Amino acid sequence: MHTADWHLGKIVNSVHMTEEQEFILYQLIDLIRSEKPDVLIIAGDLYDRAVPPKEAVDLLNRVLTTLVTDIKIPVLAISGNHDSPERLEFGTEMFREQHLYIETKLSRSLQPVVIHDEHGPVYFHLVPYIEPAEAREFFQDPNIHSHQLAMEAVIQYIKDHHDMAERHIFVGHAFVAGGMESESEERLSMIGGTPYVDASLFDEFVYVALGHLHQPQRIKRDVVRYSGSILKYSFSEATHKKSVTMIDMDETGTCTLSFLPLVPRHDMRVVDGYFQELMDHPLENHEDYLHIRLLDKGQIIDPMYKLRKIYPNILRLERVAFTTTKSLLDLQQIRQKQTQSHTELFASFYEEITGEEMEEKQMEYIEQTISRVMTRERGE
Numbered sequence: 001m002h003t004a005d006w007h008l009g010k011i012v013n014s015v016h017m018t019e020e021q022e023f024i025l026y027q028l029i030d031l032i033r034s035e036k037p038d039v040l041i042i043a044g045d046l047y048d049r050a051v052p053p054k055e056a057v058d059l060l061n062r063v064l065t066t067l068v069t070d071i072k073i074p075v076l077a078i079s080g081n082h083d084s085p086e087r088l089e090f091g092t093e094m095f096r097e098q099h100l101y102i103e104t105k106l107s108r109s110l111q112p113v114v115i116h117d118e119h120g121p122v123y124f125h126l127v128p129y130i131e132p133a134e135a136r137e138f139f140q141d142p143n144i145h146s147h148q149l150a151m152e153a154v155i156q157y158i159k160d161h162h163d164m165a166e167r168h169i170f171v172g173h174a175f176v177a178g179g180m181e182s183e184s185e186e187r188l189s190m191i192g193g194t195p196y197v198d199a200s201l202f203d204e205f206v207y208v209a210l211g212h213l214h215q216p217q218r219i220k221r222d223v224v225r226y227s228g229s230i231l232k233y234s235f236s237e238a239t240h241k242k243s244v245t246m247i248d249m250d251e252t253g254t255c256t257l258s259f260l261p262l263v264p265r266h267d268m269r270v271v272d273g274y275f276q277e278l279m280d281h282p283l284e285n286h287e288d289y290l291h292i293r294l295l296d297k298g299q300i301i302d303p304m305y306k307l308r309k310i311y312p313n314i315l316r317l318e319r320v321a322f323t324t325t326k327s328l329l330d331l332q333q334i335r336q337k338q339t340q341s342h343t344e345l346f347a348s349f350y351e352e353i354t355g356e357e358m359e360e361k362q363m364e365y366i367e368q369t370i371s372r373v374m375t376r377e378r379g380e
Contacts, residue, residue, distance in 0.1 A: 001032065002245040004043035004173070004211030005229035007082065009056030011048075012233055012268075013315035015289070018055045023265040024230050025063050028244060031260050032071060035246060039115055040073050043211030043227065044080025044129055044173030046088065064100060074099040076113055078128040080173040080211055085128065104128050106138050110157055112168070119251035122167045125158055125205075129173040129212075133371045147174065147195030155201050164204040167253040173211040176219045179226060199224055206253035215240050216259065223255050232268040235291040235316065266313060272320070275300050275307075282310050291316040342370045 006025070010017045032040065047056060067075050077100075079085045085104035092102050101113050103126035112123040135150035136142065139157075144150050151174065162168065177196040199220045202208045208224040214237055216228035227245045232238060243259040268289040271278075275296050290311055294303060296319070304317050340348065346366050347358045358366070 001035065001037040001039070002041045002043065002209045002225070002227045002247060003028065003230065004041075004209075004227045005045045005080070005214055006042070006060075007045055007048040007229065007231075007233060008060055009048045009052040010231075010233055012289070015313075015315065016053075016055075017231065017233075018053075018059060020231055020265055021056075022059055024262055025059070027262060028230065029063065029066055029071070031244065032067070032073060035260070037073065037246065038117060039124070040067060040075045041124075041169075041171055041209045042075065042077035043171050043209050044078050045082045045211055046077065046080070047083050049082055050084035050087070068095075068098045068100045072099075074113075074115060075101065076124050076126055076171060077102045078126050078171055078173055078211075079104040081129045083129075101126060106130050106134060106154070110154070110161075112158075112162070117249075120167075122169060122249070123162065124169050124171060127154055127170065127172045131371065131374060133375070148197055151197045151201055159204065167249065168205050169207045169209065170202055170205040171209045175212055176210060176224065176226075178219045179213045180215055180217060206249065207247055207255050209245075216243055216245070222257060225257070230262055231264055235268060235270055238268055238270045238291070275303055278307065279310065286311050287313055289313045289315050291318065293318045293320050295320055297321045342374075343367045346370070 006021065008018070008021055010021070046060060064075060067073055079088045079102070083104070088102055089104045092104070095102065101124075105128065110125075110127075112125045114121050114123055116122070130150060132144050132146055132150045135153055136144040139153045141153060144153060151172075158164075158168070158170075174197045175195050176199050178199060202224055206223065210219070210224070210226045213226045214229040214233060215226065217226050218224060219226070225245060228240065228242055229237075230242060230244075232240060232242065242262045242264070244262065246258045246260060248256040248258070266288050267285065268291075270291045270293065271283065272293045272295060275294055278292065290313060292307065292311070292314055294300070294317065304314065307317070308314055343363055343366055347363060350356075350358050350362075
């Protein structure tokens with residue numbers, strides 16, 4: 001069973017999602033009890049930030065304890081870009097005796113976890129989210145300056161040390177080219193460029209369990225797959241169908257996939273309508289998390305206060321008639337900046353302020369500084 005992007009401790013529009021996450025994770029536990037998978041994969045972003053709230057830590061502790069001590073299923077997890085590798089690493093050597101494998105560092109992750117089924121060994125390569133600087137230092141290769149080159153080095157190491165004719169599964173947390181993103185993944189790319197990795201790197205793996213993108217999706221092949229997040233974490237995900245992926249693998253490594261839906265306690269929906277109609281004819285599931293887009297053109301006195309008497313979980317209210325083209329232009333500019341690297345984005349800001357282009361030495365200094373800041377923010 002493949003899942004990812006739990007983001008425990010997530011706050012959406014000032015609402016703490018811990019209770020919603022607890023509801024869905026115990027639904028996941030029920031699915032594991034009924035489906036009886038041999039292994040559970042969690043492909044990164046267990047937490048939403050490097051220093052999670054105590055409620056999130058307690059929830060993860062309870063869920064993992066149930067899985068490894070009660071159900072006794074091996075759990076294979078990696079750290080994502082939102083996790084602190086140092087904090088997740090605590091106790092990992094002891095946990096491995098209980099078949100809880102949490103990989104947070106490149107040095108250890110290059111040794112696969114081997115689990116046997118009736119057909120023989122299956123090699124699980126648990127590769128956590130890493131920055132190019134980490135790969136550059138580990139492989140002692142000064143040419144690694146991108147996520148693509150870092151992943152190439154990791155894959156080449158695996159190929160050099162293993163017979164790829166056997167059954168190898170790759171578990172990673174990355175932005176594979178061709179994937180569709182949503183607003184809740186933009187924290188990785190809003191400050192700088194999106195670290196794309198080419199899907200062809202994974203051609204020799206029988207299955208690739210990915211985390212980072214929140215929409216369940218395949219990338220070029222059915223077996224290169226994002227399981228998606230366990231809940232909707234922004235209104236851009238309102239149309240997503242959240243699920244976990246079941247992989248049935250035969251002795252040759254051929255995989256048959258199925259998808260088990262995750263049904264939230266409160267859905268996240270975008271609703272268009274007129275104020276009086278929404279008041280007179282309440283929607284079904286009126287306690288869902290709602291983004292209401294009012295179509296009225298006239299003045300309405302305190303619509304949020306009145307609507308919340310019926311719809312207590314309105315998170316966003318929009319007056320469609322008052323939306324200007326300026327917001328669309330702003331969005332286009334944001335999307336354009338997302339394609340720039342961290343250094344390129346800073347260089348464009350520098351040029352806008354000073355009217356001059358940055359010198360090469362300045363660019364090198366900024367790249368080093370950004371690398372140090374990102375390492376510190378991840379709690380390393």
